[in-house]
Amino acid sequence: xxxxxxxxxxxxxxxxxxxxxxxxxxxxxxxxxxxxxxxxxxxxxxxxxxxxxxxxxxxxxxxxxxxxxxxxxxxxxxxxxxxxxxxxxxxxxxxxxxxxxxxxxxxxxxxxxxxxxxxxxxxxxxxxxxxxxxxxxxxxxxxxxxxxxxxxxxxxxxxxxxxxxxxxxxxxxxxxxxxxxxxxxxxxxxxxxxxxxxxxxxxxxxxxxxxxxxxxxxxxxxxxxxxxxxxxxxxxxxxxxxxxxxxxxxxxxxxxxxxxxxxxxxxxxxxxxxxxxxxxxxxxxxxxxxxxxxxxxxxxxxxxxxxxxxxxxxxxxxxxxxxxxxxxxxxxxxxxxxxxxxxxxxxxxxxxxxxxxxxxxxxxxxxxxxxxxxxxxxxxxxxxxxxxxxxxxxxxxxxxxxxxxxxxxxxxxxxxxxxxxxxxxxxxxxxxxxxxxxxxxxxxxxxxxxxxxxxxxxxxxxxxxxxxxxxxxxxxx
Numbered sequence: 001x002x003x004x005x006x007x008x009x010x011x012x013x014x015x016x017x018x019x020x021x022x023x024x025x026x027x028x029x030x031x032x033x034x035x036x037x038x039x040x041x042x043x044x045x046x047x048x049x050x051x052x053x054x055x056x057x058x059x060x061x062x063x064x065x066x067x068x069x070x071x072x073x074x075x076x077x078x079x080x081x082x083x084x085x086x087x088x089x090x091x092x093x094x095x096x097x098x099x100x101x102x103x104x105x106x107x108x109x110x111x112x113x114x115x116x117x118x119x120x121x122x123x124x125x126x127x128x129x130x131x132x133x134x135x136x137x138x139x140x141x142x143x144x145x146x147x148x149x150x151x152x153x154x155x156x157x158x159x160x161x162x163x164x165x166x167x168x169x170x171x172x173x174x175x176x177x178x179x180x181x182x183x184x185x186x187x188x189x190x191x192x193x194x195x196x197x198x199x200x201x202x203x204x205x206x207x208x209x210x211x212x213x214x215x216x217x218x219x220x221x222x223x224x225x226x227x228x229x230x231x232x233x234x235x236x237x238x239x240x241x242x243x244x245x246x247x248x249x250x251x252x253x254x255x256x257x258x259x260x261x262x263x264x265x266x267x268x269x270x271x272x273x274x275x276x277x278x279x280x281x282x283x284x285x286x287x288x289x290x291x292x293x294x295x296x297x298x299x300x301x302x303x304x305x306x307x308x309x310x311x312x313x314x315x316x317x318x319x320x321x322x323x324x325x326x327x328x329x330x331x332x333x334x335x336x337x338x339x340x341x342x343x344x345x346x347x348x349x350x351x352x353x354x355x356x357x358x359x360x361x362x363x364x365x366x367x368x369x370x371x372x373x374x375x376x377x378x379x380x381x382x383x384x385x386x387x388x389x390x391x392x393x394x395x396x397x398x399x400x401x402x403x404x405x406x407x408x409x410x411x412x413x414x415x416x417x418x419x420x421x422x423x424x425x426x427x428x429x430x431x432x433x434x435x436x437x438x439x440x441x442x443x444x445x446x447x448x449x450x451x452x453x454x455x456x457x458x459x460x461x462x463x464x465x466x467x468x469x470x471x472x473x474x475x476x477x
Contacts, residue, residue, distance in 0.1 A: 004021055011198060029314070030360070051171060054196060080185065081100060085099035086316075091153075091181050092315075122138060131477060138467045138468070141169060141222045142222065144164045147211065150178040160457070169222075174205070215242070235248075247457070252409055256290065283408060286411055291390055296390040312363055341370050346368065347367065351384070443459060
């Protein structure tokens with residue numbers, strides 16, 4: 001009998017009140033691997049009521065003990081990483097080694113949250129009147145509606161929970177329905193570490209139904225979302241109707257700019273590794289490759305050779321270096337972007353169409369002669385497709401790099417320090433990597449410019465979005 005994976009409401013793992021479920025699909029073989037409980041309005045009401053009580057329960061836990069709980073949860077995540085990784089690879093498709101890296105990074109965020117929970121403090125300073133004092137008190141914003149995505153199911157949920165729990169908030173978390181099993185095991189680490197049962201509630205279901213139910217409810221004080229720009233805009237618009245603050249970590253279309261004064265082999269090694277990690281389903285993935293005209297042919301040749309060597313298959317196979325796309329929607333979207341580019345004159349150097357076997361497999365794909373109006377250059381691909389575009393002048397490539405609504409990340413490869421500064425000062429993004437592509441770790445605040453988001457995740461800044469301030473003025477004669 002197929003296992004039903006449950007929601008976590010009011011301190012209990014529960015099925016849907018009407019027994020509704022949907023299938024969980026393994027993208028490597030397109031087989032059903034389990035059923036997922038789907039929330040009804042009654043279930044969501046229970047979850048929200050629980051989180052409202054959880055806000056009080058969590059407030060009763062001293063800051064030091066909040067830190068103890070979160071740091072213990074991080075330890076449990078590391079101890080249980082093998083089991084969590086197996087589930088993540090099964091439901092998402094990424095390789096086991098990629099799953100392992102994700103769980104360890106996620107544990108770092110939870111541990112960081114445990115440290116930051118102890119550092120939320122008020123401020124006091126003299127008033128202008130010598131008989132008075134000014135105090136700025138900080139407290140949790142309240143109950144949070146948190147929406148996390150499928151591409152990094154444990155890591156992205158951990159970023160949100162680390163910050164909001166450190167700030168003293170409770171939440172209703174809606175993870176992605178495609179990848180629930182690994183997220184559930186992560187939540188169990190928090191529970192087993194001693195998190196009070198009402199503080200985090202977990203529901204699954206139709207995204208639009210859950211978001212509209214939660215956002216309009218006056219008990220929800222804030223909305224946090226990681227996902228695409230269009231969905232982020234919809235949620236932010238809905239939250240704006242009720243003047244509720246949002247944190248939005250949205251999509252990107254990161255340019256990578258490569259000059260002719262670099263070690264090509266080193267650069268290609270970095271870019272092949274980072275571009276095709278997680279099957280290129282990464283918001284900060286290098287997407288638009290601008291290569292100086294002096295080296296574009298040589299770069300394309302080496303890059304294609306290395307990319308074509310990547311073994312694509314079931315992520316549970318230790319010889320596989322890139323798994324399938326996570327779902328059929330991504331497969332169809334990637335094929336559509338390639339087809340559109342080819343119709344506009346692009347040339348396929350490698351890849352270009354779905355791999356002919358069961359599973360959502362799409363190979364590393366490289367295109368040249370890509371028309372500027374191609375969707376591939378304006379729509380976040382979120383898949384293993386690389387357009388290579390030559391450039392000559394700094395001013396030209398800067399204009400091309402900034403010619404998008406996205407502003408999440410950009411990458412520069414040159415040994416010319418003056419050029420590094422010029423580009424870094426003028427690229428309209430929140431993250432810049434120079435001669436490397438950095439990962440987002442817990443101590444670093446990551447956020448997007450333009451339509452790539454609102455606020456940051458990580459760093460000492462991460463709790464700020466989940467706190468509200470109160471100005472107190474006290475006069476004593």
